[in-house]
Amino acid sequence: MAETKSVREENRAPWLRSIGEQLGEALEWLSEAQRREEENRLLYRVLAAVLERQAEVERDALRRLEESGAMDEIRRSARRIAFSRRSLLEEMGGLPEPLLDEEWLREKLLEIAQAAVGAGWSPEARAAPLLSPVEKALLSVRELVEDVLRGRLDLLDAWAGAVSTSRDNVAAIAYWLLQPLLSAVRLAAGQALGWVHEYWQQGRCPVCGAPASVGYMKGEGRRQVMHCTLCHMEWVFPRATCPSCGTDKPGDVVFYQADPERPWLRLYRCRRCGHTWRIVDEEHEALPRSGEKLPPRILYDLYTAHLAHLAERLSGRAEEK
Ligand SMILES: [Zn+2]
Numbered sequence: 001m002a003e004t005k006s007v008r009e010e011n012r013a014p015w016l017r018s019i020g021e022q023l024g025e026a027l028e029w030l031s032e033a034q035r036r037e038e039e040n041r042l043l044y045r046v047l048a049a050v051l052e053r054q055a056e057v058e059r060d061a062l063r064r065l066e067e068s069g070a071m072d073e074i075r076r077s078a079r080r081i082a083f084s085r086r087s088l089l090e091e092m093g094g095l096p097e098p099l100l101d102e103e104w105l106r107e108k109l110l111e112i113a114q115a116a117v118g119a120g121w122s123p124e125a126r127a128a129p130l131l132s133p134v135e136k137a138l139l140s141v142r143e144l145v146e147d148v149l150r151g152r153l154d155l156l157d158a159w160a161g162a163v164s165t166s167r168d169n170v171a172a173i174a175y176w177l178l179q180p181l182l183s184a185v186r187l188a189a190g191q192a193l194g195w196v197h198e199y200w201q202q203g204r205c206p207v208c209g210a211p212a213s214v215g216y217m218k219g220e221g222r223r224q225v226m227h228c229t230l231c232h233m234e235w236v237f238p239r240a241t242c243p244s245c246g247t248d249k250p251g252d253v254v255f256y257q258a259d260p261e262r263p264w265l266r267l268y269r270c271r272r273c274g275h276t277w278r279i280v281d282e283e284h285e286a287l288p289r290s291g292e293k294l295p296p297r298i299l300y301d302l303y304t305a306h307l308a309h310l311a312e313r314l315s316g317r318a319e320e321k
């Protein structure tokens with residue numbers, strides 16, 4: 001019996017792994033990283049605390065979807081993507097209702113934010129006032145979530161303005177909440193996303209619609225797979241094609257091995273639209289020799305974040321010309 005279980009787990013598609021399933025590996029990697037990089041210790045500690053809460057919210061969200069009978073509709077919507085070519089969220093008209101309960105959302109947002117503060121994250125040392133509009137229910141978390149998903153930032157700005165902080169600080173909290181909600185929708189759709197994983201071929205995420213900025217190469221012919229930094233969906237995407245404007249003309253897409261100590265990290269840049277994205281070459285020959293262990297893929301955004309900073313400098317330079 002034990003064998004059957006392990007075979008089943010091994011056959012499980014990587015794009016169907018939950019935050020919870022990758023949590024142990026992620027925490028181990030983050031604690032190792034805290035020892036290795038003194039200067040980023042606080043960041044890693046905060047992210048570890050956030051991930052632990054996110055795994056709980058993801059589990060809770062999935063339970064809400066199951067108990068409310070929303071699973072069938074999510075799967076039906078996922079199967080329609082093959083014909084509609086719209087993201088799952090567009091297909092459903094937004095997040096499923098069971099995940100939009102105001103009381104529940106507020107409780108989860110506060111749990112995540114308080115875990116971050118407990119680990120030392122306190123932007124401008126004003127964490128309490130930062131959260132007060134949420135605690136006092138002056139801000140609708142449901143509206144905030146729906147706004148951010150539509151790419152509207154008015155409520156984020158209003159919140160930031162009310163507590164005199166930057167939009168980035170409140171945006172971080174909003175995204176920390178969105179990640180496990182969207183991840184639960186991905187898990188709820190499950191195998192119904194099988195077609196999408198192989199054949200979606202667009203540069204934005206087939207589940208949540210976020211533009212692709214991170215991916216990896218692996219397996220036969222080093223196939224490239226994009227990894228959504230919001231919902232953690234993964235889908236096959238052609239190499240040397242810009243996920244933003246779609247150009248695949250020779251010369252339009254350039255790549256840099258921007259981190260000399262980690263030649264398996266590639267920074268790509270589109271010369272046509274300026275979009276940048278980062279790819280981990282998981283089977284690069286230098287990797288086994290280096291002794292470095294790759295983090296689980298839910299941490300690839302963080303693992304390659306230093307390349308994103310370089311990308312900003314590159315685009316700044318391009319604008320100067
Ligand atoms: Zn996504």
Ligand SMILES: [Zn+2]
Binds near residue numbers: 245271
């Ligand atoms: Zn482009």
